[in-house]
Amino acid sequence: MNQISQENIQVGEIANGLPLTIPVYRMMGNGSGPKVYIQANMHGAEVQGNAVIYQLLEQLKQLTLASDITLVPYANPIGCNQKSGEFTLGRFDPITGTNWNRMYHDHSALVSEFVDKHLHDSLDEIKQQFRALLVGQTQTLLDRPAHNINTGQRIALNLQRLAHEADIVLDLHTGPISAKHLYCPEYAKASASYFDIEHVLLIPDEFGGALDEASFCPWWSLQQAFAKRGRDLPVMVEAFTVELGSQERIDLAEAKLDAQSILSYLTHKEVLLNSPYQPANITRYGCMLKDYVAYYAPMGGMVEYTAHLGAHVKAGETIAHILRMERYLSEQPLQPVHIEQDAIAILHFASASVNQGTELYKFFTNYFELN
Ligand SMILES: [Zn+2]
Numbered sequence: 068m069n070q071i072s073q074e075n076i077q078v079g080e081i082a083n084g085l086p087l088t089i090p091v092y093r094m095m096g097n098g099s100g101p102k103v104y105i106q107a108n109m110h111g112a113e114v115q116g117n118a119v120i121y122q123l124l125e126q127l128k129q130l131t132l133a134s135d136i137t138l139v140p141y142a143n144p145i146g147c148n149q150k151s152g153e154f155t156l157g158r159f160d161p162i163t164g165t166n167w168n169r170m171y172h173d174h175s176a177l178v179s180e181f182v183d184k185h186l187h188d189s190l191d192e193i194k195q196q197f198r199a200l201l202v203g204q205t206q207t208l209l210d211r212p213a214h215n216i217n218t219g220q221r222i223a224l225n226l227q228r229l230a231h232e233a234d235i236v237l238d239l240h241t242g243p244i245s246a247k248h249l250y251c252p253e254y255a256k257a258s259a260s261y262f263d264i265e266h267v268l269l270i271p272d273e274f275g276g277a278l279d280e281a282s283f284c285p286w287w288s289l290q291q292a293f294a295k296r297g298r299d300l301p302v303m304v305e306a307f308t309v310e311l312g313s314q315e316r317i318d319l320a321e322a323k324l325d326a327q328s329i330l331s332y333l334t335h336k337e338v339l340l341n342s343p344y345q346p347a348n349i350t351r352y353g354c355m356l357k358d359y360v361a362y363y364a365p366m367g368g369m370v371e372y373t374a375h376l377g378a379h380v381k382a383g384e385t386i387a388h389i390l391r392m393e394r395y396l397s398e399q400p401l402q403p404v405h406i407e408q409d410a411i412a413i414l415h416f417a418s419a420s421v422n423q424g425t426e427l428y429k430f431f432t433n434y435f436e437l438n
Contacts, residue, residue: 069094069128078144078225079218087145087222091229092124092138100133100338101234105329106226107139109168109238109278111146111157112314116239118322119311119329126326131340134333137233142226143167145218155315160219168240169276170223172208174201175288182292194303197289201231227281235336236282236306237329241314242429245414246377247325250308252283254290256353258305260438261335263328263347265377266413267437270356282306305336314417351438352411354431359413362428364421365404366391371419374412374428382408387427408432 072093079087105123107116117140127136141147146157146167159166177200185193205228209216216224230236242248248266251259259267272287274280283306290302311325312318330344364370368389374380387404394400410430421427 078222094136096132096134103134103136103235104230104233105138105237106142107239108147109142111149112155113241115241115311118317118319119325122323122326133340134338170219171227171278171281173274174285178288178292230282234304238278238308240308241311242414243417244313247312248310248413254302255305261332261346265351267353269353279306279308352434353437354434358433360430360432361426364425364427367423369419370421372415376412378412380410
């Protein structure tokens with residue numbers, strides 16, 4: 068059995084002065100494999116990742132590890148406690164309105180000076196030095212006077228400092244009501260085939276404030292900057308946002324399957340020795356981020372969602388009915404809503420009552436088979 072250690076890191080204080088802490092679990096490998104960082108529940112209602120971390124720990128303690136693995140459930144101690152009635156909010160900081168997963172720091176500005184300094188260094192030296200720079204700069208941001216850092220940034224920077232130590236970063240989220248999908252940087256497309264996830268969004272080298280981007284953008288920029296100077300390097304870090312399904316839901320059997328999917332990917336990356344985990348033989352569909360489109364409610368009303376999530380819908384098909392009972396006597400109270408192009412339905416809004424312009428669905432369009 069592998070040892071699992073726990074450290075609780077402090078990421079802030081709440082109004083009564085009590086500390087906000089996050090549990091960090093660590094397992095040590097023999098040091099030959101890439102380091103792994105996995106976190107869950109940055110968005111309060113997206114709880115299933117905690118169950119996946121539970122199932123991962125249950126499996127990992129019985130496997131032979133080549134790598135050090137850090138696992139962080141309850142990554143946002145404010146988010147999962149942000150309740151309103153029966154429901155968990157926790158997508159946005161309630162005070163500032165900022166999305167909790169848009170507060171990480173972009174270190175890409177460090178790249179150009181680094182390349183000047185390390186143009187002729189060995190690959191190992193570059194990797195080690197650039198990692199030390201990212202970890203060090205993140206710590207420097209945290210070490211600023213406390214009055215310079217807002218609540219969400221302090222949580223994010225603490226997590227980002229842990230994530231920068233790793234070669235592989237997985238941020239476990241869920242959609243509202245959603246099919247499983249994976250946010251995958253374009254350069255890591257080949258790795259997507261090792262997750263048992265049918266829907267893969269391929270994302271460009273653009274920083275929007277999320278943990279996956281904060282983890283891979285500096286390394287991708289580094290690879291591109293070296294290429295411009297005539298030196299061909301691999302992108303040395305892979306980071307993904309794994310969308311596990313729907314929010315407000317713990318399903319331990321499903322979590323075991325999701326853990327197996329992650330273990331299959333980690334086997335491919337040589338994190339595990341003598342691992343039995345293999346990817347499932349499924350068809351995976353890719354979609355470029357620019358073709359991942361929102362479908363907004365064309366009118367206000369009460370929605371019956373009829374497109375099955377993960378279903379391939381055809382242009383002209385009905386995807387929802389909108390019920391408008393205030394006009395039962397004056398006009399057709401049940402309005403069908405159609406999609407204009409072929410698409411895969413990935414997720415829909417969690418509530419049945421919508422305003423005009425509410426994001427009703429998100430669809431893969433111009434999708435293609437990945438493998
Ligand atoms: Zn999320």
